Amino acid sequence: NLNLLLNFKEGFLGKVDNKEKSLVNGKKNLTSKVINAGTNHTVKIDGQNEIIKKQVPAGSGKHKVLTIDLTMRPRNPRAPGQYGRPVAVPKDKEQEASRRWKEGNFNVYLSDIIPLDRAIEDTRPKGCKDQLVHDDLPNTSIIMCFVDEVWSTLIRSVFSVLNRSPAHLIKEIILVDDFSTKDYLKDKLDNFLKKFPKVRILHLKERHGLIRARVSGANIATGDVLTFLDSHVECNVGWLEPLLEQVRVNRKKVACPVIEVINDKDMSYMTVDNFQRGIFTWPMNFGWRPIPTDVIQKDKITDMDPIRCPVMAGGLFSIDRKYFYELGTYDPGLDVWGGENMEISFKVWMCGGEIEIIPCSRVGHIFRNDNPYSFPKNRVKTVERNLARVAEVWLDDYKELFYGHSYHLLQDRTNIGDLDEQKELRKKLQCKSFKWYIDNVYPDLDAPLVRAEGLVKNNALGKCLALQNSTVVLELCDANKENQQFNFTWLRLIKQEDQCIASSDVQNKVTVLPCDNLNSNLRWLHRSLTTFQPTLADHLVLENTIHAKCLEVEPSDGLVHISVCSPTNHFQKWQFQSYFAQ
Numbered sequence: 001n002l003n004l005l006l007n008f009k010e011g012f013l014g015k016v017d018n019k020e021k022s023l024v025n026g027k028k029n030l031t032s033k034v035i036n037a038g039t040n041h042t043v044k045i046d047g048q049n050e051i052i053k054k055q056v057p058a059g060s061g062k063h064k065v066l067t068i069d070l071t072m073r074p075r076n077p078r079a080p081g082q083y084g085r086p087v088a089v090p091k092d093k094e095q096e097a098s099r100r101w102k103e104g105n106f107n108v109y110l111s112d113i114i115p116l117d118r119a120i121e122d123t124r125p126k127g128c129k130d131q132l133v134h135d136d137l138p139n140t141s142i143i144m145c146f147v148d149e150v151w152s153t154l155i156r157s158v159f160s161v162l163n164r165s166p167a168h169l170i171k172e173i174i175l176v177d178d179f180s181t182k183d184y185l186k187d188k189l190d191n192f193l194k195k196f197p198k199v200r201i202l203h204l205k206e207r208h209g210l211i212r213a214r215v216s217g218a219n220i221a222t223g224d225v226l227t228f229l230d231s232h233v234e235c236n237v238g239w240l241e242p243l244l245e246q247v248r249v250n251r252k253k254v255a256c257p258v259i260e261v262i263n264d265k266d267m268s269y270m271t272v273d274n275f276q277r278g279i280f281t282w283p284m285n286f287g288w289r290p291i292p293t294d295v296i297q298k299d300k301i302t303d304m305d306p307i308r309c310p311v312m313a314g315g316l317f318s319i320d321r322k323y324f325y326e327l328g329t330y331d332p333g334l335d336v337w338g339g340e341n342m343e344i345s346f347k348v349w350m351c352g353g354e355i356e357i358i359p360c361s362r363v364g365h366i367f368r369n370d371n372p373y374s375f376p377k378n379r380v381k382t383v384e385r386n387l388a389r390v391a392e393v394w395l396d397d398y399k400e401l402f403y404g405h406s407y408h409l410l411q412d413r414t415n416i417g418d419l420d421e422q423k424e425l426r427k428k429l430q431c432k433s434f435k436w437y438i439d440n441v442y443p444d445l446d447a448p449l450v451r452a453e454g455l456v457k458n459n460a461l462g463k464c465l466a467l468q469n470s471t472v473v474l475e476l477c478d479a480n481k482e483n484q485q486f487n488f489t490w491l492r493l494i495k496q497e498d499q500c501i502a503s504s505d506v507q508n509k510v511t512v513l514p515c516d517n518l519n520s521n522l523r524w525l526h527r528s529l530t531t532f533q534p535t536l537a538d539h540l541v542l543e544n545t546i547h548a549k550c551l552e553v554e555p556s557d558g559l560v561h562i563s564v565c566s567p568t569n570h571f572q573k574w575q576f577q578s579y580f581a582q
C-alpha cells in the first residue's frame with residue numbers, strides 16, 4: 001500500500017486546437033488528489049513504480065479506464081518536445097537536420113533529441129477518464145511491422161505502448177522487421193530489446209511488404225486480440241482499454257483509435273477534429289469526412305460515442321485474433337503497401353462485422369509526404385494493382401466505377417494475379433453484396449452504376465437514337481420505347497441490354513455488337529471538343545481512332561454514322577436524358 005496519491009492532469013484535458021495549441025506548463029497543472037474509494041494496483045514499468053487507479057463499483061464487473069501515471073509526470077519536464085510541444089531546430093543544427101530528413105521523411109534530428117518516453121497531452125474527450133470497462137478484458141498482442149524505421153521513433157512507439165497500457169493486457173509486443181537494410185535494426189535492436197521481456201522481434205528473410213509482414217506477426221501472436229500499429233506512433237493515456245472493451249462486447253467489431261498527428265516538422269503532438277469517419281472516394285482513395293452537425297444534434301451523438309466507419313485508415317486497429325483468421329487475414333496477394341485497408345474494411349462489413357473509431361482511444365502517428373523506403377516495383381503501380389485486386393473481389397458491378405475513375409487500369413489488368421482463392425473465401429463466408437454495403441454502411445457514397453441513361457437526343461434534329469434489328473437509327477423521341485433506352489457506362493459503352501453501339505470495320509459506319517468492356521471499338525468519350533468542363537459534354541467521340549471521329553447524323557437521310565469531329569457541327573451533338581455523374 002504505497003500511497004493513495006494519484007496524479008491527475010485535469011489541466012490538460014481541454015481541447016487542443018491544431019492552430020492554437022493550448023500547451024501548458026506541466027508542473028503547474030498537475031494536481032494531486034487523494035482517492036480513497038476503489039482498489040489501487042501497482043504495476044512496474046521499465047523499472048519504475050507506477051500507480052494505476054482501479055476503482056471498482058461494487059459488483060459491476062467493471063472498472064474505470066486505468067490511468068497510468070508516468071504519462072503525466074515525465075522524468076524531465078524540461079526536455080525538448082515534452083508534453084507534445086513543438087520543438088525548433090537550433091540554428092547551428094539546421095544543416096544536420098535537413099540532411100537527416102530523408103532517413104524517415106520527417107524531422108529525424110528532432111525525434112532523436114526528444115525523450116523516448118516523453119509525455120503527451122491527454123487529448124481525450126472529458127468523460128473518457130471516468131468510462132467504465134469490463135474487468136475481464138481480453139489481452140492483446142501488439143503487432144508493429146517496420147522497414148528501415150528510425151531508431152528513436154520505433155523505440156518511442158514501443159515505450160508508449162509499455163508505459164500507457166495496463167501491463168496485464170499486453171500479452172506481447174511483436175516487432176516484425178520487414179527485411180530492413182539498416183544495421184541498427186539487427187543485433188543492436190535485438191540486444192536493446194532484451195531488457196523488455198514482452199517484446200519479441202521477428203526478422204523476415206525477405207521483403208514481404210507491410211501486408212504479409214503483419215500476417216507473419218499475427219501467425220506467432222498468442223494474445224486474444226491483435227492490435228496493429230505503425231512503427232512511428234505514440235499511444236496516448238488510456239488508449240488500450242476502450243479498444244479491447246469494444247472487441248469484448250462484440251468479437252466481430254474492429255476497433256480503431258482516433259489517429260492524431262505527430263507533426264513531421266516540429267514533432268509536436270496535435271489533436272484532430274472530433275466526429276470524423278473513415279471513408280473513401282473513387283477510385284478508392286481513403287479520406288476523412290465529418291459527421292454533419294445536424295446529424296450529431298438529431299442523433300444526440302456525443303464526443304465519446306463510437307463512430308461507425310465505412311473504411312478504416314489501415315494502420316491502427318484491434319481485432320479479435322480468431323476472427324482475423326476467420327476472415328482469412330489479408331489477401332496475401334497484396335504487395336508492399338496500400339489498398340489492404342479497403343480490403344479488410346469491405347471484408348469486415350460485408351461478412352458480418354463492423355468497424356468503429358473509439359474516441360476515448362487516441363494514438364498519435366507521424367504523417368509524412370512520402371514513404372522513406374523503397375518499393376521493389378513502382379509505387380503507383382503497386383498500389384493500383386492492389387486496389388484492382390480488391391475491386392475484382394469485393395465490388396461486384398460497382399467495380400466499373402473504380403475502373404471508370406482510374407481508366408488506364410482496365411487495360412493492364414492482366415498482371416493482378418490469381419483471385420480464385422479470394423473469391424472462394426467470399427463465398428465461403430457468405431458475405432453480403434457491395435450493394436448491401438452501400439445501402440447499409442455507406443449510403444452517402446456517390447455510386448451511380450452508370451454515368452448517364454435514357455434517351456440519347458440529337459441536338460440538331462431533336463430526334464433520338466434507337467436500335468432496330470441491330471442497326472442504329474434515329475427515331476422520334478419516345479421515352480416509353482425500350483429500343484430508345486441506353487446506358488452510358490463508366491467503361492464508356494453506349495449500352496442497350498447486352499448490345500452496344502460500335503464503330504464497324506467498314507469506313508465510317510456504326511454498327512451494333514455484343515457489349516465487351518475490353519473491345520475499344522465500343523468505347524465512346526462523352527465530352528465537349530472545346531473545353532474539359534464535364535458538364536458541357538455534348539459530343540460522342542470514338543476512343544479508338546487517331547483522328548477524332550464523332551457520332552453524327554446525316555440530315556439528308558437520317559442515317560447515323562461517324563465522321564471527323566467538328567466542334568461546331570450540331571449534327572454531332574448528343575444529350576442523354578439523365579446524367580448521374582459527368
Ligand code: LR7
Nearest residue numbers: 145146147178209210230231313314315316336337338339
Ligand atoms: O514494405 C513495407 N513494409 C513495412 O513493414 C512498407 C511499410 N512497412 C511498415 C512501415 O514501416 C510502417 O510502420 O508498415 C507501416 C505502414 O507504412 P507507412 O507508415 O509508410 O504507411 P502510412 O502511414 O503512410 O499509410 C497508411 O496506409 C498504409 C497502406 O495502406 C498502411 O495501412 C498504414 O498502416 C497506414 N497508416 C495509418 O493508417 C496511419 C494513419 C494514416 C492515415 C490516414
Ligand code: MN
Nearest residue numbers: 230315365366
Ligand atoms: Mn505510418
